[in-house]
Amino acid sequence: MTDIPPSTQSRDYQENEFIQAVGDVMTSVAPVMEKAPEYRRHGIVERLVEPERIITFRVPWMDDMGRVRVNRGFRIEMNSAIGPYKGGLRFHPSVNQSILKFLAFEHVFKNALTTLPLGGGAGGSDFEPKGKSDGEVMRFCQSFMAELFRHIGANTDVPEGDIGVGSREIGYLFGMYRKLRNQFTGVLTGKGLGWGGSLIRPEAAGFGCVYFAARMLATRSDGLSGKTCLISGSGNVAQATARKLIEMGAHVVTFSDSSGHIFDDQGIDAEKLEFVKHLKNVRRGRISEYIDQYAHAVFTPAAPEQPSNPLWQHRAQCVFPCATQNEINKQDAYHLINNNIKLVCEGASMPCTLEARDIFLDKGILYAPSKAANAGGVAVSGLEMTQNRIRLNWLGEEVDNRLKIIMKGIHDTCLAAAEAYDRPGNYFLGANIAGFVKVADAMLDQGVI
Template sequence: MTEIPPRTQARDANEIEFMQAVSNVMSSVKPVLDQTPEYRHHGIVERIVEPERIITFRVPWLDDGGRVRVNRGFRIEMNSAIGPYKGGLRFHPSVNQSILKFLAFEHVFKNALTTLPMGGGAGGSDFDPKGKSNDEVMRFCQSFMAELFRHIGANTDVPEGDIGVGSREIGYLFGMYRKLDNRFAGVLTGKGLNWGGSLIRPEAAGLGCVYFAAQMMARRNDTLEGKTCLVSGSGNVAQATVRKLIELGAKVVAMSDSSGHIYDEEGIDAEKLAFIQRLKNIRRGRIGEYTEKYSHASFTAADPAQEENPLWRHRVQCVFPCATQNEINKADAYRLINNNVKMICEGASMPCTEEAQEIFIDKGLLYAPGKAANAGGVAVSGLELTQNSIRLSWLGEEVEQRLKIIMKGIHDTCLSAAEAYGHPGNYLVGANIAGFVKVADAMLDQGVI
């Protein structure tokens, strides 16, 4: 039985992504609620699924033609029981309240797993930075921050980047915050290295994902060396995932963006990855241009009308979905199973539908949910805040070593929680329970607020 409060089901039934995220967690925690009646008595479930605060605002801005454009801005402050709200800003046409509530809800438990004192939040806008000039993006970011600055702060709510919000956008947002608040504070993470950022922050989610995968493989006396891998996406997370897989001796044969995916049977090596990084980070081009440079590779255009994504048809041993939510559905999962995939390690937030998750777990595959496997990004964001507070910058090697320790700790915590509640080896259940218990206990300690 899924422990979703009836009022939440009635009020939020139209918020599909949010209800999926709630169901994912609450389906795991019934044994916890049964063993700890205080959680039910004090309304923990009813409170934990309801955001502490939802902020919605308009964002007017001028395009290069002098026309006024208007987008909608959001910030979901979900839960601050263990620390300031922490979570990304997403700029994408698909952004709505449901998607941001799901992301904020996921961050509550993901951040708890890092052991760092961070609550959960998320925000963004339906603004699309693709095809916009730098000046247009700057004007939008300045207008967005002109409202958001009232609600954030280094000890209140600390946003970071997500889809559509990279170093360029963080720079414009931080500059406007500094102008409005007249303080140089760690109010955003993912900042530039010469103005408060942390080494390896852009790569942290991808690096952490691979470290988590390596821990899972080691538990079965195996490694990633020699494994053929598929990575979806081509942003920061995907790029760092590919880089670390190459370093560990794996062979990555595919990457993607919203236009489609490339397949390179020879493998994407360091030189090819550098080309993709220039293509995506500097030229902001489409992944299909890879085949113009490397003619032996193939490109398959995305077709939203298809039930199955052709990206998941390739025969590989390890899959790293690093693009967006629900990119692997039931049909895709069965395709991967039929191709003898051994491991799925999520680099994105909720990239597998609930049906796909159940299939992977039922078949005994190594399956790591994003709230555990991609927690490296927010973990290093927390380390960036620490460096800002003490006015020091750690060496990249030190930050990465701390990240490795955190990811091993998350891995072991998930296994321990799963074992304690009768689901040995189930990383999904373990992650949900471990994150829930930490936040729920903090809420109990602080009373009914």
């Protein structure tokens, strides 16, 4: 078994999320290391787990009352062996170095799976956009970019949105970058359609997740039509996941946010989804307001002190966790198993704990890890970068078709890698091995740097 390097354990022991992400990959690639001793000889693992660069900076900004506030900004540039750093910016009070290192580490392998020439990175701030005025968000974003612009570029590091960073924030960030650099380049993805964005980009992570799930079910001569589906979250990924599931004939019954979750046993159709999108994207309201519009639905408040999340106690066949990391724990996993689920497809980054993941694998559930299942977002980000370089915009149908091809390729690559190491059908193992080998081989080719 390949262990977490001792240097990482001693220096980063307090970074729980990062240690979890590293342990996931290192456990999976043990058979690869046995077959390819050159990886060990050239210190591939030790180099992979150490970021190439960690940037930390203060972000001073002024609120609407004229008071100066100070937040902390980060950018983790993890690995650029196969291309410029690529990964999200997250604005949320929970942001710290451990979470961003785990996200950057995941992006290294996720981006490698897309077959696009992209490295891995992540960044953000402990700033909370929720409850702030547009002016406050703009001033914060401008201050954040006033430092970040020194470290990013179309051929160096290309951030995108993540939790708390939507079209509004990307707009403010890009505007400040353009002013500081006097350049109009593809330095950020997720831009507006009128100024360098790509069709399908906002929906890409959710659409890709559903395309991946459909491929998984097809290996068992099954499909999504008629399946009851649980979705956590109500942001961009959750909305797009729901839209594609509805289009494919599935029965979506839940959404959630930090206040709790709604359960609609009649099913969330296209009209109800439009209400959720307006509620969350325009009004920036809470998901509890869903029951004001649809009285038959039930809202259950969040209870973080409880050992399990009641959202995962509803009966369903397919589960799409699209909220945040470690949202499905051991007890949640047993609730889902007892309700005879068939598939878990991760729309968020690492939403299952180690214990939950092992339960799903042991029980033979179709389980898609986030680095494979939600790679659609970064895949279309890469396509947006391509469109920016050639100064063209592809039609939505063309982008969507390319996304389907990429997700099929990721699915098939994961299956092939798992088969090659005598673990047929294990997407978790296959995704980690395939991503690791691609990055490790590039690092070998480029020498010890």
